Amino acid sequence: MANIKELKKKIKSTKSTSKITQAMKLVSAAKLAKAQNNILNSRPYARELEDTIKTVSALVQNYDHEFLNEKKDNNKAVLLVISSDKGLCGSYNSQLAKKVRKFLEETNLDVKLIFIGKKVRDLLAADLNKGKTYSFVKNEPTFMEMEQVGVELSELFKTGEVGHVFVAFNHFLSAIAFDPTVKQLLPLTLDTAEKETLKEKFPFDFKYDPSATEILNTLIPQTYISTLYTALLDAVAAEHGSRMSAMDSASSNCKKAIRTLSIKMNKLRQAAITTELSEVVSGAESLNG
Template sequence: MANLKDIKKRISSVKSTQQITKAMKMVAAARFRKAQAAIMAARPYAAKMQQVLASLALREDPAVHPLLQKHERRGRALVLVVSSDRGLCGGFNLNVAKSTAQLVTDNRDGFDSYELLVIGRKGREQLKMRGLIADKVYEDITADATYATAALIGQEVVEGYEQGRFDAVYLVYNAFYSAIRQEVSIDRLLPITPAEADDQTPPVQPLYEPARGEVLASILPKHVEVQIYRALLESAASEHGARMSAMDSSSKNAGEMIDNLTLQYNRVRQAVITTELVEIISGAASVQ
């Protein structure tokens, strides 16, 4: 049986841990509100752009721009994985890594190989545990994701697809729904997926100003940048929500552990007091 000093030391240690988890929860909650506001503001624009580009891909000849062209070969696909640089956020990074590993292992589209471009240190570590080595890793950009950062990554992706180094590009990230709900989403970023044809709606040929080539050359790469930026914001809000939930659970578990240890401490102390009383009474009886 543990002595009183050991139990008291353990209670003090758990209380210190509880203070840390409570502080981390408060920090995550403050960052979560900011990240939530950012993704709610960015979603409408990203969704409308995706809708417009899907409609455009349905009506335009794929030959007018490389990003609309679907490569016939199934050589190498790029998987852009969005994770986090910090841990202590539950299964946030684990779920992304599992979905990525499943995508590569199942290989339903029949590609010869996959290239992994990972955003976040923890994503690389989780993938490595599953036997997948990241070809390129971007670190220290998830804490404060900006459109400029997303644009640089988007330019690299577009350049690789136009040059034929990649025959498809997939985006894997945690989609944000609420502070306690995040789900992994796998989107095909390139080639741009056309909208489904509707027989009831007659096709409308878009009018371009100043010229079709100039408009497509501007809007198609920007679409890729916007979708990557949206994924970064989705992932940031999901990360802070997951960390807030994880720290809340940790604080509750620490509280339960403190209660159990306190009960154990009182029982041991009572047993010690009882033993001392018995010894005193026995000693007095023997003297008489």
């Protein structure tokens, strides 16, 4: 059984841990505010850009772009996994790793994995087909750096080295919730049902200036890069939210542990005082005969 000295030491250590987790929670909360603002500002643009591409490409006749071409005879694919470099963020990485494993089990494609962040890479089994891990000057890559990553992946698709490009990331829902997601980046396909729906919604011809071909040739690569960068912003916001939540839970657990240890220490102290009083009383009575 622990003595009072040991309990004091544990309480002091737990208080120090609590100060660290509280500080990490505040840092993550500040980073989350910025990241949340970035993703909420980026999503409408990315969504509107994607909707515009779908609408115009469905209505324009005889248009073709290399990013739209399905390569059904190519069974190879590349999956970019966006995770964190650091831990202490709850189930952020383990849930994404689980989603990636499930995707690999269910797909018939020969998938090669590449990574931004090392945590999911370390969690996945060693026998998976793993490729490079991107590293950047700062922990969170800039738009230009992600654009370069996107160009490298699109070159694999354009040259026929792979027939599909996917991205795996945690989709930000709120400060305490995220959704592990695997999304196809290339080809930018639009199924027949969606095309027919859009043709019914817009049963007329648009006038384009410049031409529809020029517009699509410009916007399709932008849509691809925008979708990739939005996935990164989602992942960053989800990471900070998950870490803030994890540190909040850790701080609460520290407080509970301190309270439990304090009660235990006070009981031991009370028992020691009672024993001493009993000894004093017994000694006094023996002296009085």
